[in-house]
Amino acid sequence: MNKQNIPDIVIQRLPIYLQALNQLLREGRGVVSSAELGHLVMVTAAQIRKDLSYFGGFGKQGSGYNVIYLIESIRAILNLNQIWPVVIVGVGNLGQALLRYQGFSRKGFEIVLACDINPSLIGTRINGLEISDINNLEENLRRLKLQIAVLTVPAACAQNVADKLVSYGIRAILNYAPVVVKAPEQVHIINIDPVVKLQNLTYYLDTKDYQGLDNK
Amino acid sequence: MNKQNIPDIVIQRLPIYLQALNQLLREGRGVVSSAELGHLVMVTAAQIRKDLSYFGGFGKQGSGYNVIYLIESIRAILNLNQIWPVVIVGVGNLGQALLRYQGFSRKGFEIVLACDINPSLIGTRINGLEISDINNLEENLRRLKLQIAVLTVPAACAQNVADKLVSYGIRAILNYAPVVVKAPEQVHIINIDPVVKLQNLTYYLDTKDYQGLDNK
Numbered sequence: 440m441n442k443q444n445i446p447d448i449v450i451q452r453l454p455i456y457l458q459a460l461n462q463l464l465r466e467g468r469g470v471v472s473s474a475e476l477g478h479l480v481m482v483t484a485a486q487i488r489k490d491l492s493y494f495g496g497f498g499k500q501g502s503g504y505n506v507i508y509l510i511e512s513i514r515a516i517l518n519l520n521q522i523w524p525v526v527i528v529g530v531g532n533l534g535q536a537l538l539r540y541q542g543f544s545r546k547g548f549e550i551v552l553a554c555d556i557n558p559s560l561i562g563t564r565i566n567g568l569e570i571s572d573i574n575n576l577e578e579n580l581r582r583l584k585l586q587i588a589v590l591t592v593p594a595a596c597a598q599n600v601a602d603k604l605v606s607y608g609i610r611a612i613l614n615y616a617p618v619v620v621k622a623p624e625q626v627h628i629i630n631i632d633p634v635v636k637l638q639n640l641t642y643y644l645d646t647k648d649y650q651g652l653d654n655k
Numbered sequence: 656m657n658k659q660n661i662p663d664i665v666i667q668r669l670p671i672y673l674q675a676l677n678q679l680l681r682e683g684r685g686v687v688s689s690a691e692l693g694h695l696v697m698v699t700a701a702q703i704r705k706d707l708s709y710f711g712g713f714g715k716q717g718s719g720y721n722v723i724y725l726i727e728s729i730r731a732i733l734n735l736n737q738i739w740p741v742v743i744v745g746v747g748n749l750g751q752a753l754l755r756y757q758g759f760s761r762k763g764f765e766i767v768l769a770c771d772i773n774p775s776l777i778g779t780r781i782n783g784l785e786i787s788d789i790n791n792l793e794e795n796l797r798r799l800k801l802q803i804a805v806l807t808v809p810a811a812c813a814q815n816v817a818d819k820l821v822s823y824g825i826r827a828i829l830n831y832a833p834v835v836v837k838a839p840e841q842v843h844i845i846n847i848d849p850v851v852k853l854q855n856l857t858y859y860l861d862t863k864d865y866q867g868l869d870n871k
Binding site for chain 1: 664667670671674675695696697732735737739741748749751752753755758759762763764802803805826827829833835843845846847850851852853854856857858859861862
């Protein structure tokens, strides 16, 4: 399996498949067809089969996929058979909400470091984790050998902070800042700015249907 | 221009291009080449040209794109020449963080409705907006004629709430709940669950480099 040959868009869909498969597992299902899985995640059955074919065969034609085997295979592909430690950089409203979010630890991620520049936050605890000084970021990242950062800083300093993260060994950034952050090719960045996502959705909306705020 | 023929992945990139173009505009730039724009958003120049070619020509070969003209064109394509009103459904940690986020109004979105099921939240104000009772959702959505919802409810009720949103006229959902939410084909859903995004990033990381939490 050569990672270079698999399109990023296929990798993007795998966690969605995993989410749907886990739902099926909770419902006690043992087998699922590509048609049903596709229906659950709103892609075609052919797309499911094509995506999975990049990683070898996961089922015989006509008999469907074994749910547990497919879950374990996708988890292995995505390197999810371990707990991934994560740093949150920037503990404003959004950073605090993420620190309080219970979903990370259940899904294989543990926030082990959170830092900010604000002296009134440094040393306080949120959800049990003490907020550290961003000035100690290099020391902390090198000690903890973290590879994943969640970037929740203002747009104006996002690039500067990202550059530092990369130089301290971070190789994957989940970027909430509303700005394009650049990094060397070997560093993977996913932009999760809600405005960018909303601006994607409005393409599909019909402006003629909309009556404006006059009715408020 | 037939919306059916343009791949979703192209539409997904347009807001990113817009973000980069706005940065260039703030820096006083009048013209940008596909190579430079591609460098800013980390796609190839050929990809930029191909994506933009779906919407007609935006520049002459060799002379680059006019930044302002390209911004205005992309804004028109994405229906951003209006303020889009948005409802936030679920005012927990994340919903509250989004309500306090200043970035929406600057980028063409206004949160005009926020609702929750929690009696201790209903009637309180966050960032000037009074939290309404989710039981009044149908009445409020029909009155305000909203098309866009941000879904920040627990996973267990996400599908049920999404079904209601769709039946009340919502046509685009930004889904933060960590669950696959289904909707009819004419409704567009973007999943923004951070765990799914992190599980995408771990694919690219090297598990061998990681020393575990022993060093903490």
